Amino acid sequence: MSTMTSNGYLENLVQSWQRPPAASSNWLDQLRANAMESVGTLRMPTTGDEEWRFTDISPLNRLPYPAAYPTAELSLSAGEPYYLAETAHRLVFVDGQFAPELSSIGDTTGIVVGSLSSLMATHGEKIAHKLGNLAEYRNDIFTALNTAFLRDSACIIVPQHVSETAPIHLLFIANQKAVTSYPRCLVIAESGSKVRILEDYIGTEKDAYVTNTVVEMSLGSNAHVEHIRVQRDNQQAFHIGNCTVSLAPASQYHSISITLGAFISRYNLNILLNGEGAECTADGLALISDQQLADTHTFIDHVKPHGKSRQLHKCIVDGMAHGVFNGKIMVRPHAQQTDSSQLSRNLLLTNKARVDTKPQLEIFANDVKCAHGATVGQLDKEEIFYLQSRGLSDLAARNLLTYAFGGEVIDRISIPSLKKQLEGIVLARTQIS
Amino acid sequence: MIEQNSRTLLEVQDLHANVNGIEILKGVNLTIKSGEIHAIMGLNGSGKSTFAKVLAGHPAYEVTAGTILFNGQDLFDLKPEERARAGVFLAFQYPIEIPGVANNQFLRLAYNTVQSQRGKEELDPLEFDDFVREKMKLLEMNPDFLDRSVNEGFSGGEKKRNEILQMALLEPMLAILDETDSGLDIDALRIVANGVNQLANKDNAIILVTHYQRLLDYIVPDYVHVMEAGRIIKTSGKELAKELEARGYDWINAKSHHNATGVQV
Incomplete structure (x- = not known):
C-alpha cells in the first residue's frame, strides 16, 4: 500500500x-x-x-x-x-x-x-x-x-x-x-x-x-x-x-x-x-507491551472557586512500547481556593520501553493549593529487598511489585466483577515465570 | 536471657563492608547465643544500621572481609530470601510502603513462602485470617490493618507494629530490630516492646539497634555493645546503656582502650 x-x-x-x-x-x-x-x-x-x-x-x-x-x-x-x-x-x-x-x-x-x-x-x-x-x-x-x-x-x-x-x-x-x-x-x-x-x-x-x-x-x-x-x-x-x-x-x-x-x-x-465547589478525580492506568503506543491527554479546567481535582495516572510499559501522558491543569483567575493534585507514575519493564510524561500546571489564581509530580523508572531496589527479607524470591518480589503498581489503580474500580477481570489481566501481563 | 545450655546462633568475625566503595564496617566481632538479647548502640554513622543490613543481605552493601556463621552455616552463601527462610529477620527502620498490595495478602504470602521452605504447613486465606488476628492482639493492632495496602498511610508507630507483626508470623531465630524505637510515642513504644518481649524465648535471639537508651527500659538486654567508626569498641551488661545515657558517647571515646571485645583501638 x-x-x-x-x-x-x-x-x-x-x-x-x-x-x-x-x-x-x-x-x-x-x-x-x-x-x-x-x-x-x-x-x-x-x-x-x-x-x-x-x-x-x-x-x-x-x-x-x-x-x-x-x-x-x-x-x-x-x-x-x-x-x-x-x-x-x-x-x-x-x-x-x-x-x-x-x-x-x-x-x-x-x-x-x-x-x-x-x-x-x-x-x-x-x-x-x-x-x-x-x-x-x-x-x-x-x-x-x-x-x-x-x-x-x-x-x-x-x-x-x-x-x-x-x-x-x-x-x-x-x-x-x-x-x-x-x-x-x-x-x-x-x-x-x-x-x-x-x-x-x-x-x-x-x-x-x-x-x-x-x-x-x-x-x-x-x-x-x-x-x-x-x-x-x-x-x-x-x-x-x-x-x-x-x-x-x-x-x-x-x-x-x-x-x-x-x-x-x-x-x-x-x-x-x-x-463552584465541583470536584473530580481522573485516574488512569495504561498497561502496554510490544510496539503499542498509548497516549493519554487530560485537561482539568478549574473555572470557578473551591474546586477540587485529584489525579493519579500510571503507565506500565513492557517490550518496545511507548506510553505518553500529558496532564494539563488550568486554574483560572476566579478559581480561588482550588485544591488540585496530580501524580504521574511510570514503570518501565525493559530497556527499550519508553515513557514521555508532561505535567502542565497553569495557575492564574493566587490562593490555591496545587501539587504535582512525575516519576519514571524501574522497580525500586529497596522495595525488592524488603520483600526478599520476608522470604520472597527476587522474581516473586518483582512480580508482586509490578502487579501492585497497576493494582493501585484497579483497586479504585467499584464494580467487583470488572475489578476481578482486570486484576486477572494485569496479573497475567505482569508475571514472569 | 543468658542460658546454660544455649548454642551459638551468630558468630561474626572481623567483618568489613563497603557502601559505594566507602568502608563502613571495619572489623566487627560479635557472638550471639540462643536466648540472648543484645543491644548495639552508637551515634549516627557509627555503622550499626549498616551492620543490620549486612546481616539481612542488602545488595548495596559489599562485604570485603570477615566471616559470619549463622546457626553453623556461612551466611554469605545465602541470598536475602534464603536468610529469611533460614530464620534471619530484619525489622526495618523505614518500612517500605507497597500501595496496591493488601497487607493480609502480603503477610500470608510471606508466611506461606517461609513455611513451605521450612517444610511446614501453609495456611489458606481463612485459616490465615484467624491466625494473623490472634498475632495482632499481641501488638494491639486494629484488624482494619489487614485490608489496607502494606504500610501505606500507616503512622510511624503503625509501621513499626506491622514490622513486629511480621516477626511474630515468621518466627525468626535471629531478629534484628533496626531503630524500632525511632518515631514511637511512649504508648506505642510500650506496646511494641511488650510484643517483642513475648516473642523472645530461649531458642531465639534478638539484636536491638538503637541510638537511645529509652527502648532498653522496656526490652532489657543481656549485653550492650557500643559501636563507633565501624567497630564494636565496648561491650558490657545492661548498665552500660544507663551510663551512656548519663555521660554521653564521648565518655566511651575517652576510655575506649578498655575495649571488651579484644579489638585493638
Missing part, C-alpha cells in the same frame, strides 16, 4: 460520508453537515503539533477505512465474556451501531437509557440541546469526523434527584476489519442525580480497524457521576477517544480509565469544572 498524505487520508474518509438532504431542517442533519464543514477546514495532526509531539499517528494515514455499516454477522455470544453481573442496563453497539438483540435494558422507571434513534421522538429536545455542544468539533479533526459520521449514540438521561446505583454498561464491539467506527455517547446527569457508567471497547477482529469515539457528559448541580473506561481493542487497532465533561456547582465526576489495547491509542479527557 502506498503512503498517503494526511489530506489524501481525509479525502478518502469523506468519500464514505453521505450528505443529508439539502432541505433537511432536522437538527441532527444540520449538526452532521456543520461538522463535515469543519472537517474541510482541519487537517490531520502531526508530531509537529505540540499536542501530538510524542504520538506519531502517521500510520493511520495508510488506513483510510470507510465508515462501518452493519454487514457482518455477529454471533449473539460474542460479547458474553464481557457482560457483567452487576449492571442494571447494557447497551451494546456493534461497529458503532446499536444492537438491540445484544442489549439488555432493565427497569427504566425514572431513568432514560437507550440509543439516540429510539429516544429521538421522546427526548429529542433535551438531547439536541447537549449533543455536539460539549465536544468541540470546530478545532479537533477527530471530534469533527465523529460528529459528521454520527448515526447513532448511547444516550443516558438521569432526571433530577434520581439515583441509579447499579452501573450502566456501554459495550462497543468492533466486529469488522478495515472500517472506521464512530461510537458516540451522551450522558445528562441532572441536578442531584447519581449514576455509574462503564464505557467498554472490545474487538472481535484480529486485523486492523479504527475506532474514533466521542463521549459527552453534562453534570447538573450536585450530580454525581462515576465513569469507568476500559479500552481493550485488539493489538492492531487504532483508537482515538475524546471525552468532554462539564460540571455544574458542587457536582462530582470520578473517572478511571484503563488502557490495554490498540496499536496506537489516544485518549483526550477534558474536564471543565464550570461550577
Whole structure:
C-alpha cells in the first residue's frame, strides 16, 4: 500500500460520508453537515503539533477505512465474556451501531437509557440541546469526523434527584476489519442525580480497524457521576477517544480509565469544572507491551472557586512500547481556593520501553493549593529487598511489585466483577515465570 | 536471657563492608547465643544500621572481609530470601510502603513462602485470617490493618507494629530490630516492646539497634555493645546503656582502650 498524505487520508474518509438532504431542517442533519464543514477546514495532526509531539499517528494515514455499516454477522455470544453481573442496563453497539438483540435494558422507571434513534421522538429536545455542544468539533479533526459520521449514540438521561446505583454498561464491539467506527455517547446527569457508567471497547477482529469515539457528559448541580473506561481493542487497532465533561456547582465526576489495547491509542479527557465547589478525580492506568503506543491527554479546567481535582495516572510499559501522558491543569483567575493534585507514575519493564510524561500546571489564581509530580523508572531496589527479607524470591518480589503498581489503580474500580477481570489481566501481563 | 545450655546462633568475625566503595564496617566481632538479647548502640554513622543490613543481605552493601556463621552455616552463601527462610529477620527502620498490595495478602504470602521452605504447613486465606488476628492482639493492632495496602498511610508507630507483626508470623531465630524505637510515642513504644518481649524465648535471639537508651527500659538486654567508626569498641551488661545515657558517647571515646571485645583501638 502506498503512503498517503494526511489530506489524501481525509479525502478518502469523506468519500464514505453521505450528505443529508439539502432541505433537511432536522437538527441532527444540520449538526452532521456543520461538522463535515469543519472537517474541510482541519487537517490531520502531526508530531509537529505540540499536542501530538510524542504520538506519531502517521500510520493511520495508510488506513483510510470507510465508515462501518452493519454487514457482518455477529454471533449473539460474542460479547458474553464481557457482560457483567452487576449492571442494571447494557447497551451494546456493534461497529458503532446499536444492537438491540445484544442489549439488555432493565427497569427504566425514572431513568432514560437507550440509543439516540429510539429516544429521538421522546427526548429529542433535551438531547439536541447537549449533543455536539460539549465536544468541540470546530478545532479537533477527530471530534469533527465523529460528529459528521454520527448515526447513532448511547444516550443516558438521569432526571433530577434520581439515583441509579447499579452501573450502566456501554459495550462497543468492533466486529469488522478495515472500517472506521464512530461510537458516540451522551450522558445528562441532572441536578442531584447519581449514576455509574462503564464505557467498554472490545474487538472481535484480529486485523486492523479504527475506532474514533466521542463521549459527552453534562453534570447538573450536585450530580454525581462515576465513569469507568476500559479500552481493550485488539493489538492492531487504532483508537482515538475524546471525552468532554462539564460540571455544574458542587457536582462530582470520578473517572478511571484503563488502557490495554490498540496499536496506537489516544485518549483526550477534558474536564471543565464550570461550577463552584465541583470536584473530580481522573485516574488512569495504561498497561502496554510490544510496539503499542498509548497516549493519554487530560485537561482539568478549574473555572470557578473551591474546586477540587485529584489525579493519579500510571503507565506500565513492557517490550518496545511507548506510553505518553500529558496532564494539563488550568486554574483560572476566579478559581480561588482550588485544591488540585496530580501524580504521574511510570514503570518501565525493559530497556527499550519508553515513557514521555508532561505535567502542565497553569495557575492564574493566587490562593490555591496545587501539587504535582512525575516519576519514571524501574522497580525500586529497596522495595525488592524488603520483600526478599520476608522470604520472597527476587522474581516473586518483582512480580508482586509490578502487579501492585497497576493494582493501585484497579483497586479504585467499584464494580467487583470488572475489578476481578482486570486484576486477572494485569496479573497475567505482569508475571514472569 | 543468658542460658546454660544455649548454642551459638551468630558468630561474626572481623567483618568489613563497603557502601559505594566507602568502608563502613571495619572489623566487627560479635557472638550471639540462643536466648540472648543484645543491644548495639552508637551515634549516627557509627555503622550499626549498616551492620543490620549486612546481616539481612542488602545488595548495596559489599562485604570485603570477615566471616559470619549463622546457626553453623556461612551466611554469605545465602541470598536475602534464603536468610529469611533460614530464620534471619530484619525489622526495618523505614518500612517500605507497597500501595496496591493488601497487607493480609502480603503477610500470608510471606508466611506461606517461609513455611513451605521450612517444610511446614501453609495456611489458606481463612485459616490465615484467624491466625494473623490472634498475632495482632499481641501488638494491639486494629484488624482494619489487614485490608489496607502494606504500610501505606500507616503512622510511624503503625509501621513499626506491622514490622513486629511480621516477626511474630515468621518466627525468626535471629531478629534484628533496626531503630524500632525511632518515631514511637511512649504508648506505642510500650506496646511494641511488650510484643517483642513475648516473642523472645530461649531458642531465639534478638539484636536491638538503637541510638537511645529509652527502648532498653522496656526490652532489657543481656549485653550492650557500643559501636563507633565501624567497630564494636565496648561491650558490657545492661548498665552500660544507663551510663551512656548519663555521660554521653564521648565518655566511651575517652576510655575506649578498655575495649571488651579484644579489638585493638
